[in-house]
Amino acid sequence: MAGRHSAPRSKSVPPVVKYTTVGLAIAVVVGVGGFAIVGGLVGKKCESVSDYTVAADPSIAPVLSEVTSGTSAEDLGCRSFSIQAASGVDALGTPGREDGPELWIPDSTQWVARAGGVSGTQFDFATPSVATTPIVIAARDGEMPFFANWVSALQVQGLRTGDPLSSSVSSGPIVGALAEADTGQIPADSVNGALVPLAQTQAANMLDADAAKRLEAVVSDGGTAIATEQHVAENQGDQSAGLTVTAPNTGAVFLDYPMVVTAPDSRQDEAKEAGVALAEVMRSDAGQTALSAGGFRGPDRAPLDAGRGVGEIAVLTVTDPEAASQLLKRYAVLALPSRALVVEDVSGSMSETAGTETRIALTVQASETGATLFPDNAQLGLWAFSIGLGEDGQDYKELVPIRRLDEKRNGVSHRERLTDAVRELPTLVNGGTGLYDTTLAAFRKVKESYDPAAINSVILFTDGSNEDPSSISLDELLDRLEKEQDPARPVIIVTIGITDDADAEVLQQISAVTGGTSHIARTPAEIPGVFVDAMRSRATA
Template identity: 30%
Template structure:
C-alpha cells in the first residue's frame, strides 16, 4: 500500500510488520536464502507489509504464537490483509489474540491486521480502518461529523472508568482517605503540594478528552457561573507539568524504579484508565500506586466495535464473535458501565471545543499588567447572584483574591489602580511593582502581594476615571517589556467612561496616540473588561481592536468574576 497510508504527519515513520521467523529444514538453506533475498527486495521496493505506527499514539501489537509455517510458506510474502482493525492501545492485545484465533492451522499469514493506535490518530488517518475499536463512542460521533460511516451492533465490548493515580508515597496528598477528586487535584496543584500533575493530550486521547470533560463538570457543579468554572479548570491546566503525557509511559517509568529512587515520585499524579491501573498493580512492582475514580466526576471509557461501510461483513462479524467477555475481564476491563458515571454530550462539538481550549492554553511566559478602576462609581451598591446587597468593590475583592492564584509560575505581573480623588492626583498608582509572580518583594511573594492589595481595594468617593491616559501609559510600559517567547498583555477593568479628570481626551485623540507607537514585532494587546451597564463598551472595543486584543462585557454587575475569568482565558489564547 502507499507509503503515506495510515500515517499521521505528527508521528514518526511506522515500522515494518515482521512475520515470525523459522529456521529452514536441512538441505533447503540455499534455496530459501535466495527466496529470502527476493522477499527483502520486494519488501523494500513495494512496502507490501502493513506498517504499524510505533510511538505514544500507535504501537505494534505482539501477536501470539501460531502453528509454524512450512518452508514453502516462509519463502512467500504475505498478501494484503482482508480486514484492517484499529484499536485503542490498551484493548488491542485482546483484539489481536481474537484475530489470531481465526487463523487456520498452518496458516502463516493472518487475514486480519490489528493496529494499536490512539483514537485521535485514527480520526485523522486516511484511509479509515475497516473495523475501529476506539476507547470512547464519542470518537465515532466525531468521525460521523467528518463524513465517515461506521455502524455498531450491540453495546460496547467493554468499559473502563477513568481513575486518578499516583505513587503510594504521595497518596495522601491527592487522595485523602483513599478518595481522589478533581477538586483535590486542583487545590493540590495551586498550593504546590504535589510534585507534579500530568494529563494526556485532550485532542488525541480518550483519557485526556474525558478528563477535561469530567474536570469541567466538577468545577461547574461548585460554581454557578460558567466563566468561573472554566477559570478554575484552567487553573489546573496552568500548573501542569505536562499536558501531553502518556499514562502507559508513566507507568512503565515507575515500573523500572525501586522504592529507594526518589525521582519516581516526580512522576506525580495523572489520570489513566482503571484497566491500565489494575494491570500495573497486578504486576506487583516495587513502587506501588494508589488511586481511584474521582468522587466529583466519574466517567467511563467505553470500547465500541464499529464497522466501516463496505468492510468484509463476514470476517468482521467473526472477529466480533471471537472477542469474548471472559478475555476482556481477564485483561482488566469491565463488562458493564459504571453506575452513576457521567454521560458525555451527544454532540461531540461540546467535548472537542473544551479540549481544544485546554490544548490551546499557551505555555509561554506571560507578562501581564492589571489596570483596575478605582473611581468612585465602584462603590455603588448592587445585588449579587445570591441576593446580597453588596458593592462593586466588594465583588472585586472577592473575585480578585481567588484570581491571584490563577496565574502560572512563569508569569510576570504588575498592578495599577486608576482614579483621581483630587484635581492634582496622578492618573494611576502602582500597587504591585512589575516582576516575577513568585519572586519575593518586600518580604512576600508578588502573588501574595497581589492578593493582599486586591483584598484591601477601596475606591475613593467622587474620584474621576482617567481611563484613556492609564491605558496609554500601561501599553507604553509593556511595549518596552515585550520580548520574543513571551505573551505581553494589558488587562483593564472599568465600570465607566473616560472623564472627570484633567486627563480627559477625545476618542479620536486616544486612538491616534494608542496606535502611534505600535510595533507589529512587539504586540501588546489590550483585554478590556466592561463591568456593569455604565461601561463604555464602544470605547473598550476600539482600544481592543486597535491593539489586537479583546473587549468583554460583564453586563450584570454581579458578573464581575465572570469578566475576570473571560479576561484570563483571552490572555492565555483559549
C-alpha cells in the same frame, strides 16, 4: 514488516497462525487450541492469505495481537492482521494513502470525528465498538473522596488529569460534565467555571500525560487521578496495587474503541469485510475472555467479573458532539498562559463607602483573591491610575512590571511583590479619573512586549468615567485601539465597573473594540466575584 503498509497481499502459506506486530504492540503468542474456532471455516485450507494492517490504540493493541495470533488464518477467512500500536490520529497518517493502515481502532469515536473534520473524509465503520471501558477516578484504598458529579471532580485540588487536548481519557471528565449539563443534572454555566482552574494548571497536567505514571504517583503520594477502569484492572497487583476506582453518581463517559475503515477507495470493500471478520473474532468466547483478562468490557458495557472496576454505571453521552469540540477549544484557549497588566483606579471616589468597606478596600481583597487564580507561569503587572498620578503629569503609574509570578529577585517572588503592591493601593487614592489616556497607554504597553505563547490582556477596573479634560476623547480612544490592534498579535481589554457610578456603556465599548469582555459589580457584595470572573476572562480572537 515495520513501516510497510501495502495492499492486502495474497501469499501461499501453510494453514498455520499468521501474525506480525508493528510499532509498539506486544507479541503474545497463544496456542490455537486455547481459543474457540469462529467463522465457520474449520478444515478449509487457504491457498493464499491476505494481510491487513490495523492501527490500534496502545491500550488494546496487545489484546488484539493475542487474539489474532491465536486464531488461524482459515478462521479469519484466509486473512491475517498486523497490529500497529499508536495513539489518536497519529495512527492514521493521511487517510486513504497507499502505505497507511487498512483499519483503525482508536480508543474513542471522538478521534474519528476529529480526523474527519481535519481531512474532510467520511469514514466508514466495520463495527461501532470492539470493546469499552469507563473513564474513572483512581485513589488509594480508603482515601477516595465522594464525587456527586464530574464538575466536583474537576474542582478537586491537585487532580492528576493529563492533557485533555491530546487524550480522550483526560478529556473524559470535561465531556462528562458537559453531558451532565445536557441532561440538567448540573447548571450549564458550572462547566465553564470548572474549566478555568483546571486549564490554568495545564503545565502541570502535561507532566502527568501518561496514565501509568499518574497511577504510580497516586500509589506513592496519594491524591486522585483520571484513568480508565481497564488500565487499573489490567495492572492490579502491579503499579496499580492498592488502588480503588470510582465514578460520580451521575455516571461515566465510556471509551468505545470503534473499528474504522481507512483503506484507499479501491480497497474499501475488502478492508471492511476484513474488519467485520476481526470484530467477529473479538466477539467470540476467546476474544471476550482476552478482553476481560485485559481489563476491558465488551461492547455491551457489562461490568467486569470478580468485583473488578466500578460495576454497573450509567453511561454519559453528549447529544451534540460539536458542543464537546467547542468546549475543548475553549479549554485550549484557557490553558494558554496569562500575560496581563492589571490597571486599578485609585481616584478619590474609590475611598467612598461600599457597605461596611470602602470601594478600594473591597477591590484590594478581590485583587488578592483573583491573583491566586493564576499559576506560577502567568505574567502579571500592576498599574494604578488617577489624574496626574504618574511622572510628567501622566494619569498612570507603574507599580510592578509584567513578569512571571514565580520569578525571584533578591529572594522575593514576583507574586509576593505584586501582592504587596496591591495592598499599598489605598495609600494612593486621590484625584479624578484619567480613564482614556491610561487605557491607551496600557494597551500599547502590553502590545510592545507581546508574548505570542500567551493570552495578552489589560484588566482594567474603575468606579467612574473619564474626568481628565486634557485627555483624548472616547471616539479617539476607540479609533486608535481599533487601528492599532494587530489580529496576529491581539491584546484584549477586560473592563470591570465598580458600582453603578461606572460608565457601563463606555466600558463595554472599550472592551468590545479589542475583543474583550466587560463586567459590572453593582453592589459591594458583587465586587469580589465580578473581579474574579474578569480575571478569568479569555477571548478566542
